[in-house]
Amino acid sequence: MTEKEFYEEFGNIDPELIEAAAPKARKRKKILAVRLIAVAACLTVIIISAFMIVPRLVPEETTDIPQEEPKNIERKIFVYDPYDSSGDIMGDVDFWHDRGFLPGAWLYHPETDAIEEKDRVFEILGKEYRMKHTGGGSRRVKTPSEKVGSMMLDSYREENTKGTEGMHITLYRETGQIFYLSTGEDYRYPIGTAIISEEEVCKIANEAIVSIYGEEIAAKYQLKEVISGGNYGVVFARYVHGIPTNDEIHFSISHDGRLLRVRADMFGAFENMENEVSEADIEESKKLLINNVSEDVDISYYQIMLNEDGKYYLCLTGNMRTEAGGIFYAYVNIN
């Protein structure tokens, strides 16, 4: 055995041992010079702002987000530390996994007494598919906190096909909308070098969402991101008060522009959301994350999520600016 082989063999030790020894975030070593520079920079900004030299960066017009004072809500923050990199930098914060807490669950979709659908014809992007009803009923969902829920689905497959070939569609029985669609093609990633542009992919995805969900529903979703690398992933999200939610519809489109797959896990979950979320609520949540984790956290992203307890949470993603890095997800209740 060579030294390299031995080194490779050492690589196969038990995962728990590897996890336990993972690098941790290091405390930022504050150097006096850095502090002085930071203070000087702050003073400079204040002086310049006072003389109105720097133009306003915040537009006068407000966005969709209402400009309100923070509501008098008792905020709770739950933090998820996926790298286990918190070390001793965290204060007295609830960790989500200790509480069995995880926003975003299928429990939103209830059971219903609707009658099962029979065979039918679906029209997808101008093409008709004669589909046979293959089954329906309750789909059991077990969440991380061991809570069990269910939702009613109906499944269809294209006539005269077998196995995974042909069109497969699963509908939410409650609303009759598509939960899942697959054209049956092999969409292993990647399957080929992309020959269409992202712009063309977006056009296809926009046509698909209108074709599948209708214009009225499609208008409630905004294109959020495009993931490329062989095949394409296009994500539409439902926005509420200008903030993306985790009611997302994912489209898989092939490298040459064919629709492969659609999936809508939390479809309609925010249809009846009455809660108002103001810019002040967001700023308050950001401060909570920074105060509870570290001043070295950059808030890179946030979205509204629905938890299995039926409540809405603002989920913030924070990246550590320190060398060791690290990501934190914080969930703050907004109702």
Place this chain on the structure above:
Amino acid sequence: MEDKQIVELYWDRSEVAIEETDKKYGRYCHYIAYQILENDEDAKEVVNDTYLKTWQNIPPDRPEHLRAYVGMISRQIALNAYEKNHAKKRGNFALALDELAECLPSKDEDLRIVPGVAMRESLNGFLRGLPPKTRNIFIRRYWYTSSISEIADEYSMKESAVAMLLLRTRNKLKTHLQKEGFNV
């Protein structure tokens, strides 16, 4: 997102699985690769290859510990890249390789090392028998290829103390492998 959910995304062949893996473990994989290759661009390439390999392997795999799973893949890809790109050994990784090689019985002895399951079980047994701090430091050095100075800083120890701890543990490992019969 929890590991189980990400794994389910792989099984569902959803490309979002890769995005979520990147969000959660991108830096982790980069760290592992960088420790071996000591080059940011090479490390990034390893991370991308890790996602591709993970996509190809899940399914049929269904890893329980996703972090360790992608970490192992990154480590192996980085090792292969190192082997390919470095005719002459240098740097932190080369040093770690040389250190760990001390645990192998000397070439003068008439020995046969048996790789595979037996070796893995023996290494696991050895590591589990160590005090936790010693074990973690040893794994940091020879699995994560962290430098001695980084380890010393994290564990608030002197570098010389870390080096001594590693030396003694390597000697114990060598004795352990011999006792386990990894020789003839």
